[in-house]
């Protein structure tokens with residue numbers, strides 16, 4: 401982990417924004433699963449958030465562009481499905497940035513919270529922090545988000561749902 | 564063109580799962596811009612994305628195992644209806660919103676049980692696809708089950724429509740749990756699970772939701788089948804005419 405080459409790559413990737421939520425980077429989202437060197441060849445492993453997420457290909461291309469711009473020539477971007485992506489991998493910094501952007505970050509841990517029938521989490525409003533909020537739809541503007549409404553301040557907002 | 568029908572049980576098993584996901588995903592995508600309200604329009608197209616994403620992962624794997632140079636697009640766009648392995652349920656028309664919900668409810672409850680069992684597959688890659696899919700399916704199950712209850716235990720109009728959707732599609736649910744020789748061969752190689760024992764759990768879950776929705780469970784009677792073997796209802800051809808038009812008209816088109 402102390403390899404300065406890997407730290408340098410991580411720094412480059414941490415400059416790659418998510419195409420749909422550009423306030424967070426692909427590192428914040430936990431999409432980057434592994435950075436390693438096979439000899440001189442750099443291998444970056446990423447995982448999709450949702451199987452059908454249309455941003456996955458865009459993210460892969462953006463990572464390639466960023467690495468090329470940073471001077472890397474011998475590299476591969478690989479995709480893995482295992483272990484499956486979870487919102488538990490969202491960084492603390494990422495959660496804070498989401499909140500500032502107006503998207504409520506996931507509540508609790510996905511590992512302990514199965515999507516139980518009829519069980520909806522209490523999601524504080526990212527604008528006024530009220531917990532008087534209503535889930536309008538569990539399927540929002542992108543696969544990773546649900547649609548909520550704040551009953552206190554009236555704000556409609558996205559909730560980055562637990563997965 | 565290479566033979567479109569594989570005799571490799573592993574590949575057939577992957578295509579059965581993938582074709583279910585692609586065709587149901589396509590059906591749901593037909594709702595885009597036609598949902599009863601904006602939120603549900605978005606919800607149905609979200610489901611479609613998940614399903615098509617799942618199909619892509621499975622087709623890609625099937626193509627790699629087959630080793631004939633077929634990618635996900637080839638499986639989606641270049642096969643005729645007789646070479647599709649999806650269950651008849653998923654190709655049935657959208658009908659009204661209630662019928663779409665009934666179809667989704669029956670499929671989601673089956674998929675949740677099936678993919679859960681598939682996460683135990685000794686094949687790591689398939690187990691990974693199953694684990695990934697299962698997380699999404701859990702959300703789908705909640706959505707379709709809640710709508711069955713809301714419509715069933717709703718107004719006279721919504722109840723009538725929900726009951727009709729359940730009754731219309733019931734005959735297509737048996738096929739989901741029927742097993743044939745290819746399934747059994749696939750099970751031995753870790754590419755399928757025995758669906759027959761899952762039928763009881765499915766019945767229990769479905770009965771509980773129907774009861775809460777104050778709907779009547781249909782009588783178990785004659786069940787349609789044939790989809791797994793490529794014998795489809797007339798609807799699949801129309802789906803493929805739409806889905807495959809561009810690649811049929813301009814083979815290998817890219818942009």
Ligand SMILES: [Zn+2]
Nearest residue numbers: 525528550553
């Ligand atoms: Zn508020």
